Amino acid sequence: ETGVTQTPRHLVMGMTNKKSLKCEQHLGHNAMYWYKQSAKKPLELMFVYNFKEQTENNSVPSRFSPECPNSSHLFLHLHTLQPEDSALYLCASSQEPGIGANVLTFGAGSRLTVL
Amino acid sequence: TQLLEQSPQFLSIQEGENLTVYCNSSSVFSSLQWYRQEPGEGPVLLVTVVTGGEVKKLKRLTFQFGDARKDSSLHITAAQPGDTGLYLCAGASGANNLFFGTGTRLTVIP
Numbered sequence: 001e002t003g004v005t006q007t008p009r010h011l012v013m014g015m016t017n018k019k020s021l022k023c024e025q026h027l028g029h030n031a032m033y034w035y036k037q038s039a040k041k042p043l044e045l046m047f048v049y050n051f052k053e054q055t056e057n058n059s060v061p062s063r064f065s066p067e068c069p070n071s072s073h074l075f076l077h078l079h080t081l082q083p084e085d086s087a088l089y090l091c092a093s094s095q096e097p098g099i100g101a102n103v104l105t106f107g108a109g110s111r112l113t114v115l
Numbered sequence: 116t117q118l119l120e121q122s123p124q125f126l127s128i129q130e131g132e133n134l135t136v137y138c139n140s141s142s143v144f145s146s147l148q149w150y151r152q153e154p155g156e157g158p159v160l161l162v163t164v165v166t167g168g169e170v171k172k173l174k175r176l177t178f179q180f181g182d183a184r185k186d187s188s189l190h191i192t193a194a195q196p197g198d199t200g201l202y203l204c205a206g207a208s209g210a211n212n213l214f215f216g217t218g219t220r221l222t223v224i225p
Binding site: 004040041042043045090092098099100101103104105106107108109 | 159215
C-alpha cells in the first residue's frame with residue numbers, strides 16, 4: 001500500500017465504549033498529525049508528532065488519547081466520548097516537521113458517530 | 116487562531132460554466148495552500164502560492180495570491196463533474212502554524 005491509510009473507515013460507538021483509530025503511512029515521513037473535521041467548521045489540529053514524539057496537544061480533552069509507537073503508525077484511543085465528538089477524524093503526515101512549511105498528505109479519514 | 120473565510124459556502128453550477136471561489140483573511144500568511152476533498156476521501160493538495168500577487172495555473176484551475184498575502188482566489192474554467200468536491204484554503208503562518216478555511220462545497224451538474 002502507498003500513502004496514508006486509516007482504519008476503520010466508519011465507527012459507531014456508545015458513550016461508554018473504548019475504541020481506537022489507526023493510521024499508517026508508507027511514505028517514510030517523520031511527522032504525523034490528527035485532525036478533526038466537523039461540518040461547517042475549519043479543520044481542527046488535535047495532535048502533532050515529530051519523530052515519534054508528541055510536540056503539540058491543542059487543548060484536546062483527555063477522552064482522546066494519542067499514541068505513536070513508531071514514525072509510521074499513529075493511533076487515537078477513544079473513551080467515554082460525547083455525541084459532539086462525532087466527526088471525520090483525519091490523519092496526515094509530512095516529510096519533515098513544520099506544519100506550515102511542509103506538504104501534508106492526508107488519509108481518507110475515519111467517520112466516527114457517537115450515540 | 117487566524118480566521119480564513121471562504122465564499123461562497125456552497126456552489127452548484129452546470130458543466131461548462133466558469134466559477135471563482137474566494138479565501139479571505141485579515142491576517143498575513145507566509146504561504147497559502149488550496150486543497151480539494153472529494154466525498155469519502157481526505158484533502159489533496161492542489162497548489163501552494165508563496166509570493167504576493169503570484170498566479171499559478173493547473174490545467175483549468177487558476178490560483179491567485181493577493182498582493183498583501185491576506186487573500187486568495189481559485190478560478191475554474193469550463194467546470195467538469197470531476198471538479199466536484201470541497202475546496203479548502205489553508206494559510207501558513209511560519210513553519211509551525213497552518214490555519215484552514217471553512218471550505219467551499221462545489222457541485223458540477225452534468
